[in-house]
Amino acid sequence: MSKTSITLNGTVVTAEVEDRLSLADFIRDQQGLTGTHLACEHGVCGACTIELDGAPARSCITLAIAADGKRVNTIEGFDDDALMGILREAFSEAHGLQCGFCTPGMLITIRDMIQRGVCVSEQKIRLALAGNICRCTGYAGIVKAVKLAVTRVAERGNHVEA
Amino acid sequence: MKPAPFSYYRAKSMDDAIETVAKFDGYAKYLAGGQTLGPMMNLRLAQPELVVDISNLPDLHAASLEADHLVLGAGIRHSMIEDNLVPDVSGGLMSRAAAGIAYRAIRNRGTIGGSLAHADPSAEWPTVLYALDAKIVTKSGAGHREITINDFFVGALTTLLRDDEVIQNIKIAKFPKGLRWGFEKSSRKAGEFAHSLAIAIVDPAGHRSGVTLGAISETPVRLAATSNLLAENKHSAPSKTSVFSAVREDIVSSGIELDDYEMQIHSRAVNKAIEQLFR
Numbered sequence: 001m002s003k004t005s006i007t008l009n010g011t012v013v014t015a016e017v018e019d020r021l022s023l024a025d026f027i028r029d030q031q032g033l034t035g036t037h038l039a040c041e042h043g044v045c046g047a048c049t050i051e052l053d054g055a056p057a058r059s060c061i062t063l064a065i066a067a068d069g070k071r072v073n074t075i076e077g078f079d080d081d082a083l084m085g086i087l088r089e090a091f092s093e094a095h096g097l098q099c100g101f102c103t104p105g106m107l108i109t110i111r112d113m114i115q116r117g118v119c120v121s122e123q124k125i126r127l128a129l130a131g132n133i134c135r136c137t138g139y140a141g142i143v144k145a146v147k148l149a150v151t152r153v154a155e156r157g158n159h160v161e162a
Numbered sequence: 163m164k165p166a167p168f169s170y171y172r173a174k175s176m177d178d179a180i181e182t183v184a185k186f187d188g189y190a191k192y193l194a195g196g197q198t199l200g201p202m203m204n205l206r207l208a209q210p211e212l213v214v215d216i217s218n219l220p221d222l223h224a225a226s227l228e229a230d231h232l233v234l235g236a237g238i239r240h241s242m243i244e245d246n247l248v249p250d251v252s253g254g255l256m257s258r259a260a261a262g263i264a265y266r267a268i269r270n271r272g273t274i275g276g277s278l279a280h281a282d283p284s285a286e287w288p289t290v291l292y293a294l295d296a297k298i299v300t301k302s303g304a305g306h307r308e309i310t311i312n313d314f315f316v317g318a319l320t321t322l323l324r325d326d327e328v329i330q331n332i333k334i335a336k337f338p339k340g341l342r343w344g345f346e347k348s349s350r351k352a353g354e355f356a357h358s359l360a361i362a363i364v365d366p367a368g369h370r371s372g373v374t375l376g377a378i379s380e381t382p383v384r385l386a387a388t389s390n391l392l393a394e395n396k397h398s399a400p401s402k403t404s405v406f407s408a409v410r411e412d413i414v415s416s417g418i419e420l421d422d423y424e425m426q427i428h429s430r431a432v433n434k435a436i437e438q439l440f441r
Contacts, residue, residue, distance in 0.1 A: 061200025131265020
């Protein structure tokens with residue numbers, strides 16, 4: 001057991017954890033934040049994607065103890081985020097989800113894609129989404145939602161605060 | 163919890179990390195980006211008893227541009243190379259290659275040194291750094307070693323690294339003026355490991371020209387006949403048929419046995435990389 005202290009969605013949480021505990025299990029089981037989903041648990045499917053020190057990362061292959069001293073944002077931490085608000089609306093309108101299992105990871109990945117300016121064509125969007133697996137939508141609705149969100153961000157004069 | 167039990171230790175310095183691993187009586191692993199070790203431990207393919215975290219050591223994150231070469235710290239993450247946040251001496255080849263490694267969330271954590279130490283024949287860095295004639299500087303209890311990349315890879319997932327030895331940095335010689343490159347990765351799904359990885363380089367002075375092929379054998383392969391063909395065709399791309407037969411000749415003479423499908427995948431990748439040189 002070791003002590004880990006993580007800034008989780010803006011609040012410092014300190015806990016004794018087993019060394020082998022993944023960040024995903026820590027977030028879900030110990031902190032009760034079940035928006036972070038687990039599927040493949042070896043970094044391929046993207047369901048567990050969170051933000052680690054401001055950049056998307058897989059929480060299933062990150063150790064809770066290795067995140068000691070770092071900032072972690074889960075989907076619950078984006079409730080008041082303007083860009084995430086636009087994305088949520090776009091997902092709802094463009095049928096960006098069906099069962100919703102992949103959605104938290106999708107949203108965190110896509111928010112980063114929009115911020116980095118990679119959504120310049122459908123091909124680039126699809127390429128950047130390759131690390132997040134959806135088994136319901138066939139991606140058509142998700143790609144449409146990304147395009148819609150990008151248009152709305154542009155309409156609002158690129159003044160969407162992170 | 164998926165991994166087998168282990169103890170975690172966050173190293174305070176390079177010396178601390180090396181000492182800790184050297185004196186540990188059992189199976190210890192260094193943890194850098196953890197994007198291979200993490201999955202391997204979750205699948206219990208790797209069951210180390212001690213994990214020494216070196217991902218936060220500033221020594222491993224430094225990049226410096228010297229007179230004739232670049233020194234990249236082993237802990238530099240793929241996304242930093244992709245985004246050109248570290249100096250480049252490869253005319254954009256490394257950034258291009260980095261952008262194709264797995265997915266962004268993986269590239270944000272995975273490191274260039276970790277990829278080399280893992281030595282997956284289908285990964286980007288082993289082949290790219292082989293094509294760039296990189297040198298690998300390591301540190302262990304016995305001091306530093308500088309290893310040329312040709313010697314570094316012993317086989318698939320096997321390198322010259324000793325148990326307590328860490329890759330400290332990677333030295334890459336500056337590309338001479340006018341040098342051009344072509345890079346082609348063949349994979350069925352974006353972000354997966356390569357089925358073929360071809361790099362063609364043309365140096366007007368002739369010193370660095372050549373064609374390197376990865377994801378084909380245990381270690382990257384230099385294609386002699388294909389490189390000669392490229393040297394004979396300075397101003398326009400050699401015909402597809404001549405490239406295909408040169409690649410076949412190189413693969414057969416390297417003693418690598420491929421079926422027709424695999425031969426086609428590799429020949430096509432080499433041809434695409436060569437075509438990029440003449441665009």
